[in-house]
Amino acid sequence: MIVITSDNPEEVIGIVHLCKANFPNLHIIARARGRFEAHQLRENGVTDFCRETFVSALEMGERTLINLGVHPHQAKQHFRRLDVRIFKENSPKAGEGEIGQATRIKEVRRELEELFEIEITQGRGQPKSWD
Numbered sequence: 151m152i153v154i155t156s157d158n159p160e161e162v163i164g165i166v167h168l169c170k171a172n173f174p175n176l177h178i179i180a181r182a183r184g185r186f187e188a189h190q191l192r193e194n195g196v197t198d199f200c201r202e203t204f205v206s207a208l209e210m211g212e213r214t215l216i217n218l219g220v221h222p223h224q225a226k227q228h229f230r231r232l233d234v235r236i237f238k239e240n241s242p243k244a245g246e247g248e249i250g251q252a253t254r255i256k257e258v259r260r261e262l263e264e265l266f267e268i269e270i271t272q273g274r275g276q277p278k279s280w281d
Contacts (some may be wrong), residue, residue, distance in 0.1 A: 151176065151177040151178075152165075152169055152176055152177075152178055152179070153179045153180070154166065154178065154179070154180040155179065155180075155181045156181075157183075159182075159183060159187045159190065162180055162181070162187070162191070162211065163190055163194060164190070166178060166180065166191065166194050166195075166196055167194070170195060171196070176200065177198065177267075178195075178196050179198045179199065179200075180196050180198070180199045180200075181199065181200055181202055182199050182201050183201075183202050183203065184201060184202070185201065186235070187201075188201050203205065206233065207233075208226070208230060208233070211225070212226045212244065213227045215228070248265075254277045264266065
């Protein structure tokens with residue numbers, strides 16, 4: 151097993167390629183700075199990775215929902231499920247770069263903002279569908 155934690159995404163992918171070429175059965179755990187790097191890792195056969203920005207974003211979203219009156223467990227689970235779904239649904243298309251993916255992520259954010267506004271307005275702070 152190897153754990154790759156470089157700050158440089160190109161270096162991480164380079165190490166992944168080197169490992170895959172020389173040690174095809176090696177289990178790789180890698181750090182990704184965000185979604186784009188996580189998708190790159192997945193495209194290169196790395197299934198065990200951690201997104202650095204995910205944990206802090208999850209915590210901030212959770213705190214926000216708790217302050218809006220949502221039960222802590224519901225807040226945490228909602229954001230985790232939502233993020234996993236969005237991550238899977240927004241895999242980069244062939245040849246799409248960081249800019250194309252960023253555009254799609256902005257569209258998803260707008261959609262989420264509208265969804266949260268509707269849920270919070272109709273549910274008085276606690277969306278009904280989060281149970």
